[in-house]
Amino acid sequence: MSKTLILDIDNTLIEAMKELQPRSEAALRRWLAAGHRLVFASGKNACAFDDLIALLKMREGWHIASNGGILAEPSTGRFERLACVGARSQRCMDVMDQLGIPYFAYTLDEIVINRPMPQAQIDHLEFLKDPRVVLRDAVDPRAVVKLLMFINAADEETPRRLRQALQPETMGLQLIRTSGELLEIHDQHQTKAVGVRALANKLHLDVNDLYAVGDSENDMSMLEIVGHPYIVANASQTLKDRGWPQLASCREEGVADLIDTLLAD
Structure with a gap:
């Protein structure tokens, strides 16, 4: 029976700022060769999947992008908006400008900044194969996905000031940490669970039959609804406290171990 494995990318399948390792690449190839389905579920924009899809020669398939904001089929160029910040981003950008908080505005195909940013941050996003970062005076708020x-996790004051000034919940928005360095503003319904349910409906899958692996808080909603949730050994303490099955190894080694186990069943 064909299985569906949903994988977070950064710090689950691939260590941030690194490339896919040979063992995990080989495991993914075996998984696909056995006729199973592989789905990426990431905070990245959909174009960030292109290199992985080309490397693994995945000719078709839907993937979950922008933390559930977008359902994408890169092989055909089709996108479905599920939940995006949209026009509300104007208020967010105004508040962040007033507070002096630098930000990146994601659209479907680019990241817009309205002031010079540290090159290390731009390099980080471009290395992760997110859309090209462009400097522009303004962005159409309706086009903003997130x-x-x-903002480093040790900095608690900046998110507090932003939350107090913005009051995101009153706008149907949420502040969510996607890594130790990144804080994002999403639609309240922009979660990986929304993406998983949309994918399951489209492909006529039972969510109880799905396998998923994650490492961070933005993976929690996805892990809560699938029948077979797993976390890598380097997962955040918040995920470990939930008691989900923990793989013995970190990142790609843990994913490769899981694939070996599932293929042996």
Whole structure:
């Protein structure tokens, strides 16, 4: 029976700022060769999947992008907007400008900044194969999928000030940490669970039959609804506290171990 495996990318399948390792690449190839389905579920924009899809020669398939904001089929160029910040981003950008908080505005095909940003941050996003970062005076708020800020997890004051000034919940928005460096503004319904349910409906799959692996808080909604949730050994303590099955190894080694186990069943 064909299985569906849903994988977070950064720090689950691939260590941030690194390339896919040979063992995990080989495991993914075996998984696909056995006739199973592989789905990426990431905070990245859909174009960030292109290199992985080309490397693994995945000719078709839907993937979950922008933390559930977008359902994408890169092989055909089709996209479905599920939940995006949209026009509300104007208020968010105004508040962040007033507070002096630098941000990146994600659209479907680019990341817009309205001021010079540290090159290390731009390099980080472009290395992760996110859309090209462009400097522009303004962006159409309706085109914004999400907003991203580089704010270290140790900095609790900046998110507090932003939350107090913005009151995101009153706008149907949420502040969510997607890594130790990144804080994002999403639609309240922009979760990986929304993407998983949309994918399951489209492909006529039972969510109880799905396998998923994650490492961070933005993976929690996805892990809560699938029948077979797993976390890698380097997962955040918040995920470990939930008691989900924990793989013995970190990142790609843990994913490769899981694939070996599932293929042996």
